[in-house]
Structure formats: C-alpha cells, structure tokens
Amino acid sequence: MGKVILEVKDGIGYLTINRPDKLNALNNEVLSELNTIIDDINKNSEIRVVIVTGSGEKAFVAGADIAFMKDLTPKEAVDFARLGQEIFFKMEQSEKPFIACVNGYALGGGFELALACDFIYATENAKLGFPETGLAIIPGFGGTQNLSRLVGKNIAKELIFTAKMITASEAKELRIVSQVFKTKDEMIKFAEDVAKQIMKNGPIAVGLAKRAIADGFDLTKEDGLKYEASLFGVAFSTNDAKEGLTAFLEKRKPEYKNS
Ligand code: CAA
Numbered sequence: 001m002g003k004v005i006l007e008v009k010d011g012i013g014y015l016t017i018n019r020p021d022k023l024n025a026l027n028n029e030v031l032s033e034l035n036t037i038i039d040d041i042n043k044n045s046e047i048r049v050v051i052v053t054g055s056g057e058k059a060f061v062a063g064a065d066i067a068f069m070k071d072l073t074p075k076e077a078v079d080f081a082r083l084g085q086e087i088f089f090k091m092e093q094s095e096k097p098f099i100a101c102v103n104g105y106a107l108g109g110g111f112e113l114a115l116a117c118d119f120i121y122a123t124e125n126a127k128l129g130f131p132e133t134g135l136a137i138i139p140g141f142g143g144t145q146n147l148s149r150l151v152g153k154n155i156a157k158e159l160i161f162t163a164k165m166i167t168a169s170e171a172k173e174l175r176i177v178s179q180v181f182k183t184k185d186e187m188i189k190f191a192e193d194v195a196k197q198i199m200k201n202g203p204i205a206v207g208l209a210k211r212a213i214a215d216g217f218d219l220t221k222e223d224g225l226k227y228e229a230s231l232f233g234v235a236f237s238t239n240d241a242k243e244g245l246t247a248f249l250e251k252r253k254p255e256y257k258n259s
Pocket of ligand 1: 067
C-alpha cells in the first residue's frame with residue numbers, strides 16, 4: 001500500500017496520507033508520492049473535487065518527519081521546504097477544489113497541507129498548530145505565508161511564536177476551519193455533499209473562480225478587478241457558459257460538458 005492513496009468515486013478524488021504508524025508525518029517519500037498524485041489528479045478529468053484526509057482516527061498529518069529532518073544540512077533543508085511548498089502551491093493552483101477533512105492532529109506541515117486546501121473541515125478531536133518554534137525551526141511548507149494571509153499577521157504570529165495547539169472549535173472561531181463534526185464519518189459525508197453541490201456547477205467556472213480568488217488575492221484591488229474581468233471573459237469562451245445561460249432562460253437544468 002502506498003504512503004499516499006488516491007481513490008476515485010462519482011467524481012470525487014479521495015486523497016489519503018497513509019502512514020498511520022508515524023501519524024502520517026511527511027518525509028521525502030510521502031512528498032514524492034503526493035507530488036505524483038497531485039499531477040495525476042490535475043490530469044484526470046473524472047475527478048472534479050478532492051477530499052484530503054489522513055489515515056486512521058488520530059491524525060490528519062502530525063507534520064514534517066522530524067526523524068528525517070534531524071540531520072538535514074541547511075541546503076537540504078531549503079530543498080525539502082521548496083519541495084513541500086511546490087506541491088502545496090500546485091494544489092492551490094489546481095483548478096479543482098481541495099477540501100481538507102482534518103481528523104485529529106494537523107501540525108506543522110500537516111496544518112500547512114490543510115491550509116493549501118480551499119477550505120477546512122475538522123472533527124471535534126482535531127488539534128491544529130505550528131509546533132516548529134518549539135523545535136527551534138520555523139514552518140517551511142508555506143505556513144508563515146498562508147496562515148497570515150488567512151487570519152492576519154497578529155494571530156499568525158501568536159500561533160507560530162507560542163507553538164500552541166488549538167482545538168477545532170478555536171480554529172473555527174478564527175475562521176481557519178469552516179465546520180466542526182463529531183466523527184470522521186460525519187465530516188466525510190458532509191464534504192461529499194458539498195462536493196456534489198460543487199459538481200452541479202460549471203467545472204471550468206469553478207476553476208476560474210478558484211484562480212480569481214487565489215491569484216487575485218495578492219494583487220492590488222485594481223489589478224485584481226482587471227484579472228477578474230479577464231477570467232470573466234474566459235468563462236464566456238466556454239460551451240458550458242452558453243449552456244448555463246441558455247438553460248436558465250429555457251427553464252431547464254443545464255448539462256455541462258466541461259468544455
Ligand atoms: N515526525 C516524525 N515522527 C512523528 C511525528 C513527526 N512529525 N509525529 C509523530 N511521529 C511518530 C512518533 O515519533 C511515534 O513514533 P514511534 O511509535 O516510532 O515512537 C508515532 O508517530 C506516534 O506518535 P507519539 O507516540 O508521539 O503519539 P502521541 O499521541 O504521544 O503524541 C503528537 C502525538 C502530540 C502529535 C506528537 O506525536 C507530536 O508532538 N508530534 C510532532 C508534531 C510536530 O512537532 N510537528 C511539526 C513538525 S516540523 C514541520 O512540520 C516543519 C514544516 O513546516 C515543514
């Protein structure tokens with residue numbers, strides 16, 4: 001069994017980090033498998049939405065692998081960080097939505113994996129945080145950048161400087177997590193319902209909207225608006241937009257063909 005598993009069913013890609021004996025910690029092997037699987041997901045037109053989770057009940061991902069990192073040289077550490085960042089950035093740039101289902105610990109690189117997804121659900125027992133400064137290192141897979149963009153610099157600094165873990169409900173209060181569930185099964189079922197709702201919509205439009213939000217976020221307001229207008233134009237070049245607008249006027253359900 002691989003360290004990262006991808007199953008596809010009814011348009012949903014179920015991506016599971018599968019190294020439960022080490023709480024799904026990310027070493028080079030896991031990252032390399034994840035890299036290949038993200039490429040496969042991007043190429044696979046059957047997959048419309050991806051649900052990301054960790055194997056077992058205890059952890060989503062408890063971080064980058066500390067045993068693996070212990071003897072890295074500074075150069076190797078940079079390469080390891082860049083590899084993780086590139087993979088997570090590829091998820092952010094993907095036209096498919098990624099939903100993180102955080103079951104248990106999402107720490108360090110695991111929290112960063114969740115932050116690379118488009119939104120995060122969590123179980124009541126989830127614990128999220130950046131323990132890195134406690135290990136005398138810093139987050140390296142995008143955490144300083146993504147958390148500060150999500151919750152603002154002050155909260156990001158507080159969480160990263162203290163290295164404290166927060167509960168799922170605290171994470172919801174900070175708007176890191178959108179919904180909290182009693183059990184993993186309940187969470188996955190809810191994520192599947194959300195995925196089905198997304199899949200009713202124009203697939204190219206969902207991808208363009210993701211791009212407009214992700215890439216537009218760091219632009220000035222003026223450039224962001226120009227970018228949005230240009231992607232609005234791209235949507236009008238698709239057959240699906242013609243179908244969606246016509247179906248509304250003809251009072252029928254649209255049939256999208258992803259073209
Ligand atoms: N790296 C390597 N191994 C890990 C790991 C990690 N991040 N997290 C857990 N494990 C391993 C443990 O070493 C243990 O292995 P053995 O059974 O072989 O000893 C196994 O997983 C089970 O873990 P514990 O026995 O520690 O379980 P616990 O219930 O007592 O504690 C925990 C759970 C609080 C999550 C604890 O495991 C922990 O603190 N883990 C480390 C969390 C961490 O610091 N993550 C950040 C890493 S740095 C990073 O991610 C950098 C970056 O941004 C790129």
